[in-house]
Amino acid sequence: GAVVSQHPSRVICKSGTSVKIECRSLDFQATTMFWYRQFPKQSLMLMATSNEGSKATYEQGVEKDKFLINHASLTLSTLTVTSAHPEDSSFYICSADDSGTSDYNEQFFGPGTRLTVL
């Protein structure tokens, strides 16, 4: 099956610093990648949809300037949390749409990145 990797798996940073999270599709090309955030005991919240070669589409309430998304190639999307604050501490998960081979736009998820901002 399609594999998506995410790096780093865990990061602890000081308030005010920026953190970059990478999401890679390892064995398929992903035209579209999705970035989610999940707080404890809550469901996935879609932050933005990332399309290769174009600007990301952000969900309502998600600050574009704070959560920078770059999808420079068909196998890599990055999320940069700029000037992170403790309230940004969360579990960030990316997924990729393997529409090239999947019959039903199944999303394959990366293992997630646990961000803790001190």
Place this chain on the structure above:
Amino acid sequence: GQNIDQPTEMTATEGAIVQINCTYQTSGFNGLFWYQQHAGEAPTFLSYNVLDGLEEKGRFSSFLSRSKGYSYLLLKELQMKDSASYLCAGMDSNYQLIWGAGTKLIIKP
């Protein structure tokens, strides 16, 4: 608006059967997904239904009724490792997933 409803938590006994229900309202419909998520991990795909009826896959089955906006996930011969959250997600006309809050399933010996 778009909405996915599923119970917050369920408890079942090892070896038994449990059914997790999900009702959905989406703008257009391109299928209903079930994902399993263990604590601290990313979701993993379980099933997809776009036509009415039951899809069986080993110990797990998923059912869909489009007229009722209803789906369920059926887990048989429960094992302790099935303790997890089960996420129901509907795909709308834009092929965007609308996620439920997840059902935490607790398996007791």
